[in-house]
Amino acid sequence: MVSSESHDRIESFNALVLRHKAMIWHICSDYNVGKAWKTEDCIQEVLISLWRSYGTFEERSSEKTWVWRVATNTMLMLKRKEDRSPQTESIEAVDVDEKDDELGHEKYKQLQQLINTLPEESSTIIRAFLDGFSYKEIAEMTNSTVGAVAMRIVRLKRKLRLMYERENNS
């Protein structure tokens, strides 16, 4: 039997998931450009991670920041694991999500793929910036200083633009 306390906890977790579902989808999708099926698997892994660490959320950071961090860390862990494992394919092949393309995800696909090639820390910083977190929040997330974050973002943007131009020239 589920106690009232447990029931409240479950309800509150479900509400949190719905409040941040777009962001969770977006983070998982960015790490799996063009692979809608894989995004779904990753979302489920992220929800498991969120549930596991739900008790440790102390509201020292904002809820959004906490969800972002848990989701990003889960994705990094999955990516590391995938890099170590032999490559496998979906039984439904690599399904290009038509809905995805219609709505314009295609527009930043190349940029996203380039971000995925950056070292972990750099890609995390640039994603956080693009997701609208302030320099201060990013500094807290990465145990850095506001000045250092600002400088890295300028450099990373420049680097990405050069990578983009180089790729399109070749």
Next chain:
Amino acid sequence: MTMENNINTLNASTQRDDFKNQWECRRQWEEQAEKLAPDDKTFLHWAEKAQQDPAGLETNVIPFRRTKRWIPYAAASIVIGMAAIGLARQGQPENELPVAVEVTVENQTIHFICNNDCSAQDIILSAKKVIK
């Protein structure tokens, strides 16, 4: 300036614009994500499954995750041979518990337990046994 230089300048300028466009599109992800993310019902279903995870507070329930893939093509051909769309998972080495697997065959969904380190082949073989 030569024709070639003109073309190069034009290309560089177009690429800068393309990059800027992608950058701006990426910054405006929220509206798009709202449209593309699975619906509330799907998310709540996944949240419910996540709460059955043994590392969560609730439970001794064997984890059940609706996870579709990681099946190599060799195994996929067996699934297709069975006229099946498989929903299965390959075990995760770091997960020390057995995993529950769901396979849907001709609209019939079956569940069974696999060892944490089972391969896709094991999953398919187990599914075959259950179906027979």
